Amino acid sequence: MKAILTVLGRDTVGILAKVSTECAAVQGNIIEVTQSVLQEMFAMIMLVDITNLTCSLPEFQQRLVEMGQREQLVIHVMHEDIFNSMHRI
Amino acid sequence: MLNTSDILETIQMIQQENLDVRTITMGISLFDCMDSDIDRSCQKVYDKITRSAGRLVEVGRMLEGKYGVPIINKRISVTPIAMLVGASGGDPVKYALTLEKAAVALGVDLIGGFSALVHKGFSAGDRELIEAIPEALAQTTRLCSSVNVGSTKSGINMDAVKLLGHTVRRAAELTQDNNCVGATKLVIFCNAPEDNPFMAGAFHGPGEPDCVIHVGVSGPGVVRAVLQKTPDDCDLTAVAELIKRTAFKITRIGQLVGTEAAAMLGVPFGIVDLSLAPTPAVGDSVAHILEEMGLGRCGTHGTTAALALLNDAVKKGGVMASSSVGGLSGAFIPVSEDAGMIEAARCGTLTLDKLEAMTAVCSVGLDMIAVPGDTPASTISAIIADEAAIGMVNSKTTAVRVIPAIGQPEGAELEFGGLFGSAPVMPVHKESAEVFIARGGRIPAPLQSLKN
Numbered sequence: 001m002k003a004i005l006t007v008l009g010r011d012t013v014g015i016l017a018k019v020s021t022e023c024a025a026v027q028g029n030i031i032e033v034t035q036s037v038l039q040e041m042f043a044m045i046m047l048v049d050i051t052n053l054t055c056s057l058p059e060f061q062q063r064l065v066e067m068g069q070r071e072q073l074v075i076h077v078m079h080e081d082i083f084n085s086m087h088r089i
Numbered sequence: 090m091l092n093t094s095d096i097l098e099t100i101q102m103i104q105q106e107n108l109d110v111r112t113i114t115m116g117i118s119l120f121d122c123m124d125s126d127i128d129r130s131c132q133k134v135y136d137k138i139t140r141s142a143g144r145l146v147e148v149g150r151m152l153e154g155k156y157g158v159p160i161i162n163k164r165i166s167v168t169p170i171a172m173l174v175g176a177s178g179g180d181p182v183k184y185a186l187t188l189e190k191a192a193v194a195l196g197v198d199l200i201g202g203f204s205a206l207v208h209k210g211f212s213a214g215d216r217e218l219i220e221a222i223p224e225a226l227a228q229t230t231r232l233c234s235s236v237n238v239g240s241t242k243s244g245i246n247m248d249a250v251k252l253l254g255h256t257v258r259r260a261a262e263l264t265q266d267n268n269c270v271g272a273t274k275l276v277i278f279c280n281a282p283e284d285n286p287f288m289a290g291a292f293h294g295p296g297e298p299d300c301v302i303h304v305g306v307s308g309p310g311v312v313r314a315v316l317q318k319t320p321d322d323c324d325l326t327a328v329a330e331l332i333k334r335t336a337f338k339i340t341r342i343g344q345l346v347g348t349e350a351a352a353m354l355g356v357p358f359g360i361v362d363l364s365l366a367p368t369p370a371v372g373d374s375v376a377h378i379l380e381e382m383g384l385g386r387c388g389t390h391g392t393t394a395a396l397a398l399l400n401d402a403v404k405k406g407g408v409m410a411s412s413s414v415g416g417l418s419g420a421f422i423p424v425s426e427d428a429g430m431i432e433a434a435r436c437g438t439l440t441l442d443k444l445e446a447m448t449a450v451c452s453v454g455l456d457m458i459a460v461p462g463d464t465p466a467s468t469i470s471a472i473i474a475d476e477a478a479i480g481m482v483n484s485k486t487t488a489v490r491v492i493p494a495i496g497q498p499e500g501a502e503l504e505f506g507g508l509f510g511s512a513p514v515m516p517v518h519k520e521s522a523e524v525f526i527a528r529g530g531r532i533p534a535p536l537q538s539l540k541n
Binding site: 004006034045047057058061076077078079080081082083084085086087 | 091092093095096097098099100151154155156157158338341342344345
């Protein structure tokens with residue numbers, strides 16, 4: 001089971017580190033990261049393996065969304081299946 | 090990994106273009122609740138609904154979280170209550186209050202099935218139920234009602250059409266203090282589908298399984314955004330192709346959510362209803378899609394053709410995305426629920442006659458249209474008859490949901506709020522159809538019905 005995590009916000013030091021720390025805290029395994037900084041905007045897409053999460057997916061989402069609010073980042077966590085079903089036949 | 094642009098496209102559709110799953114609707118058969126005693130029957134109905142749909146709202150919320158896509162409504166449809174009234178007798182309003190109570194207890198948004206199927210004639214319970222509709226709708230807020238008055242196979246029951254003109258007026262009169270809201274929850278069908286997840290016309294047909302999950306998707310905003318990016322000289326073949334691709338993606342979400350909800354609830358998955366259902370939110374309008382195709386305003390010449398293209402492309406894209414398609418499936422054109430339609434009706438470009446023509450090529454029919462408060466019942470019946478005739482001859486579903494704005498003249502506006510939006514009162518023809526409607530009887534089924 002995998003989730004897609006997207007992060008958008010103003011670029012600051014340590015965004016990637018903070019997001020990865022949150023994932024690691026509940027055994028979310030980061031498989032792939034794509035990130036870019038356009039002017040001052042930071043955009044990142046992560047593929048996270050959530051098979052062995054120590055909490056439920058809603059709790060995981062809640063953690064990240066709250067962290068995002070603290071850091072003024074917009075974070076979405078969505079199950080991978082929605083992208084697969086929309087974009088793959 | 091998935092393509093970055095695909096991921097961003099999905100997120101943009103949900104965040105900015107109002108993509109959502111409009112409804113997860115659980116259909117529940119009430120055949121095993123029939124009893125000769127109405128109170129016992131009501132108790133069985135309440136028990137069965139609350140037992141079957143106990144986790145519906147919770148499952149809806151879980152899926153919303155998991156996939157990050159809003160599921161706007163969780164709804165229930167039940168066996169047409171007229172069938173239960175036929176067995177139990179008694180006051181049908183008791184069933185209405187029971188359904189309302191169950192809906193409130195479960196936290197579902199709407200419950201449909203205060204319905205009767207009378208396309209060939211009235212049987213026990215049908216007339217009693219129709220006569221009780223205005224009272225039932227006045228005493229409830231989540232209950233929805235529908236009556237099927239015609240079909241391609243059986244013709245149109247004009248006695249029922251005559252009766253329903255009065256029922257619609259009465260439903261509005263009893264809720265006059267509340268924007269005549271009673272009439273917004275009553276739909277009169279021709280060729281009503283048995284597996285429709287959309288309200289107010291949802292009921293659980295007698296041919297359906299005991300319990301089933303249907304899904305209705307939405308997404309006019311997404312289609313419009315795609316068309317907005319195309320140049321004006323892009324030809325209509327290419328436009329149709331783009332809409333098809335978009336409809337495919339929208340429907341896949343419905344299919345995903347529906348199959349998973351059914352599995353979680355332990356009931357079979359029914360159908361995905363491939364409909365473009367607008368909301369009053371800015372940017373979520375079917376009229377604006379038509380305008381994006383190049384019409385100055387929805388309702389002008391060319392509207393029917395543009396809508397036909399849209400409707401067909403939505404179905405073609407959606408049908409491959411789902412294992413089973415049903416319900417109403419097509420573009421909806423409810424006036425009050427669509428910001429673009431409201432504007433077009435206010436400025437007079439969109440008229441009742443044009444809307445009637447549009448219903449020949451798209452889903453459903455004359456939907457959420459406010460008519461002047463002094464419109465006679467016979468004129469409402471005549472509007473119903475016209476619409477039913479289009480459905481009967483073209484072997485398609487048509488429906489009428491008009492709201493007589495009691496005490497309000499042409500040009501006034503009814504404010505329903507929420508998904509129901511606001512309805513400008515539109516003019517109707519003044520010339521009477523009284524004698525035609527008073528004849529009653531049945532319009533025989535057309536030649537199209539003889540297919541065997």
